[in-house]
Amino acid sequence: ETGVTQSPTHLIKTRGQQVTLRCSSQSGHNTVSWYQQALGQGPQFIFQYYREEENGRGNFPPRFSGLQFPNYSSELNVNALELDDSALYLCASSLVAGSNNEQFFGPGTRLTVL
């Protein structure tokens, strides 16, 4: 069974640029959630995708957007990057959407915005 994978591992961008982060969910999982983890903090929920549809969103501006593909992999896109966007971005997959289901996390993408 393949776990959750994310790419790239690290990324450096400059303010105002755009970035795309990618996630492959664990085999058989149809739900993907994205989290932002700033240094020294707990992860913050960005949004969740279930069967290619957005299934809820946290307190993040519209320049944070996402996609889920038919194979349940997902992308997180961030436009007009700001310095505060520097963080570890975590993708998590779960078997089905539901708050009682454990989510399985990938290793994350470390984004640095200069």
Place this chain on the structure above:
Amino acid sequence: AQSVAQPEDQVNVAEGNPLTVKCTYSVSGNPYLFWYVQYPNRGLQFLLKYITGDNLVKGSYGFEAEFNKSQTSFHLKKPSALVSDSALYFCAVGLMEYGNKLVFGAGTILRVKS
């Protein structure tokens, strides 16, 4: 507002001694509670969850957690700590609103000394 508190930034314990990492929560309705562990430069690993039933939940690597509804707590415990348990521990609550997101505490660093 729904929230999770981990009152200790760091917990220090000697190897072989019991450990406790504290978590309290504030949610409306019945909570779904989780513990995750994060090792340096890694994603989060699921340890255990409480959904309903027995208040004592057993999880991975010998960890357990006790759900206390009256005290709104979900403390993580282990009878005998190992040096390899040293890591960052997060408590989280699962919420149906906003797309089944997990709300995380700020995390507690556990240091086990030999």
